[in-house]
Amino acid sequence: MSRPPKDARKDQRKNPRKPDELVVVSGASSGIGAATAQALAARGYHVLAGVRTDSEADAVRADRIEPVTLDITVPEHIEALARRIADDPERRVLRVLVNNAGIEINAPVEVLPLALWREQFEVNLFGHIAVIQALLPFLRRSRGRIVNISSVGGVAALPVFGAYAGTKFALEAASDSLRREVSAHGVQVVVVQPGGVRTEMAARSGDVSLELAAAMSAEHQRLYSGLIDATVASNSAFLERALPAAKAGAKIARVATTPRPRARYTLGTDAAFIIPLARFLPARLMDALLAMSHRSRNPKSAPTPAPESAGSPS
Numbered sequence: 001m002s003r004p005p006k007d008a009r010k011d012q013r014k015n016p017r018k019p020d021e022l023v024v025v026s027g028a029s030s031g032i033g034a035a036t037a038q039a040l041a042a043r044g045y046h047v048l049a050g051v052r053t054d055s056e057a058d059a060v061r062a063d064r065i066e067p068v069t070l071d072i073t074v075p076e077h078i079e080a081l082a083r084r085i086a087d088d089p090e091r092r093v094l095r096v097l098v099n100n101a102g103i104e105i106n107a108p109v110e111v112l113p114l115a116l117w118r119e120q121f122e123v124n125l126f127g128h129i130a131v132i133q134a135l136l137p138f139l140r141r142s143r144g145r146i147v148n149i150s151s152v153g154g155v156a157a158l159p160v161f162g163a164y165a166g167t168k169f170a171l172e173a174a175s176d177s178l179r180r181e182v183s184a185h186g187v188q189v190v191v192v193q194p195g196g197v198r199t200e201m202a203a204r205s206g207d208v209s210l211e212l213a214a215a216m217s218a219e220h221q222r223l224y225s226g227l228i229d230a231t232v233a234s235n236s237a238f239l240e241r242a243l244p245a246a247k248a249g250a251k252i253a254r255v256a257t258t259p260r261p262r263a264r265y266t267l268g269t270d271a272a273f274i275i276p277l278a279r280f281l282p283a284r285l286m287d288a289l290l291a292m293s294h295r296s297r298n299p300k301s302a303p304t305p306a307p308e309s310a311g312s313p314s
Contacts, residue, residue, distance in 0.1 A: 020044070020045070020046045020064075020090065020092050021045055021046070021092050021093055021094070021095040021142070022045070022046050022047075022048060022085060022088065022092045022093065022094045022095060023040050023045040023046070023047050023048065023094075023095055023096045023097075023098065023256070024047075024048045024050065024081065024085075024094065024096070024097045024098065024131075024135065025037045025040070025047055025048070025049050025050060025098040025100055026050040026070055026072055026098065026099055026100050026101040026127075026128075026131060027050060027072075027100040027101030027102060028047075028049035028050050028051060028060055028067075028100070029049075029050075029051045029052065029053075029056035029059065029060060030056075030059075030199065030200050030201075031197070031199030031200055031201060031245045032100055032149065032194065032197055032199060032245050032248050032249055032252065033049070033050070033098075033100040033101070033249075034049075034060055034245070034249070035245045035246045035248060035249025035250070035252075036098055036100060036248075036249040036252045036253055036256075037049045037060065037065050037249075038062070038065070038246075038249060039249045039250045039252070039253035040096070040098075040253045040256065040257075041062065041063065041064040041065050042253075043253060043257060044064070045064065045095065045096070046064050046066065046092060047064060047065045047066065048066055048068045048081065048084065048085070049065050049066065049067050049068065050067075050068055050069075050070030050072070050081075050101065051067045051068070051069065051070065052069065052070070052071050057069070068080075068081055068084060070101075072101050072123065072127030072128065072130060072131055073122050073123060073126070073127045073130075075130065078130055078131055078134045079134070081131075081134070081135075082134045082135060082138075085135070085138050086138075093138070093141065093142035093144070094135060094138040094139055094142055094144055095142055095144045095145070096144055096145045096146075096147060096256045096257070097131065097132070097135050097139060097144070097145070097146045097147070098147045098149065098252065098256060099128040099131060099132070099146065099147065099148045099149060100149045100252075101123060101124075101127060101128070102123060102124045102149070102167075102201070103119070103120055103123045103124065103201070104120075104164050104201055104205045104208075105119070105120055105163065105164070105205070105208055105212075106160045106161050106163070106164055106205055106208070106209045106212075106231070107160060107163075107209060107212045107213070107228070108159070108160055108162070108220075108223075108224045108227070108228070109162040109163075110220070110223075110224075111212065111213075111216055111220050111224060112162070112163055112212070116163065117163045117166075120163050120164060120166075120167050121163075121166070121167050121170070123167075124164070124167035124168065124171065125167045125170050125171055125174070128148065128171065129174065132146060132178065136182070136187070139187050140182075140185050140186065140187055143185075143186035143187065144187060144188075145187070145188040145189070145190060145256060145261070146178070146187065146188070146189045146190070147190045147191075147192060147252065147255060147256050148171055148175045148189070148190070148191050148192070149192050149194065149252070150168050150171050150172050150175070150191050150192065150193045150194075151164075151165075151168045151193060151194055151195075152193055152194065152195045152266075152268075152270065152271040152274050152275060153165035153168045153169075154168030154169055154171060154172040154191075154193060155169075155172070155193065155274075155275045155278050155279065156274050156275065156277070156278035156286075157169070158231070158290065159227055159231060159290065160209065160227065160228060160231045161231075171191075172191060175189055175191045179263060188261060189263075190255055190256075190261045190262070190263065190264070190265070191263065191264045191265070192251075192252055192255055192264075192265050192267055193264060193265065193266050193267060193271050193275060194243070194248060194266075194267035194268060194271060195242070195243070195266070195267060195268035195269070195270035195271030195272075195274065196235075196239055196242035196243065196268060196270050197242055197243045197244075197245055197248045197267070197268065198239055198242045198243065198244055198245055199245050205235070206232040206235055206236055209228055209231070209232050210228070210229075210232060213225060213228045213229075234293065242268065242270075243267065243268040248267055248268075251265070251267055252267075277289075
């Protein structure tokens, strides 16, 4: 495998190798997950890196990075991971679980098929809960930490992102409950809220949205095509200057290992800006700001006036 990114090598210089402890990172085949695995390995941890295919395993395997087959929607994979930790030949403890796996399929609420809503919740929420339930006993023994990778979408639901944001809102709520449930057991729960990060998933999401839009009915095309085009254009433009995955992974590794973590961390300047706006601005004002932003990207995204009925006033 290629050398770790510069940020990971910097972490290695600042943090000389400690006695090995185990860390689990789901969704570690690329992007934020792969960068986080590399940064944690550079800090001296033995990383069990969740991947789904043999080719992904070959790509991530490296010194102190051990790929494990982990589709978090498959119970047998989670059971095998728990056995791997319990039977660790060096009797290393599980120090950190980083729940990073995720998918992103964006379309208007009215248009996105229910099967795709359910698929996103299975991966982005229920899969993480299943992993947490299986690994919490190990983390109690080590007084370890859970790091849940949420999103700016877990606080601000942008148009067309309803299903994805819904999974992240739910993950945020589950994380709050879990933190309050297990703090007395010595387990810490931390949420990381990335904004735009340059990853393969983020780059693909626009194409997926446009494919779904092309299959819409003529009426849905009339209602939503401008909004979808504006959203994809906005996201594509933003990703050109978004945070590199290596920097995101390095920060997550620091969050995972800092002695006294906060409950939440933002990741990227856009998240640091948008999340406070979403929390403190009146909802209607936030709506208006987002609508203005989309219209500036694509004038077709302006709402289509409803046809007048015979009894409507002149």
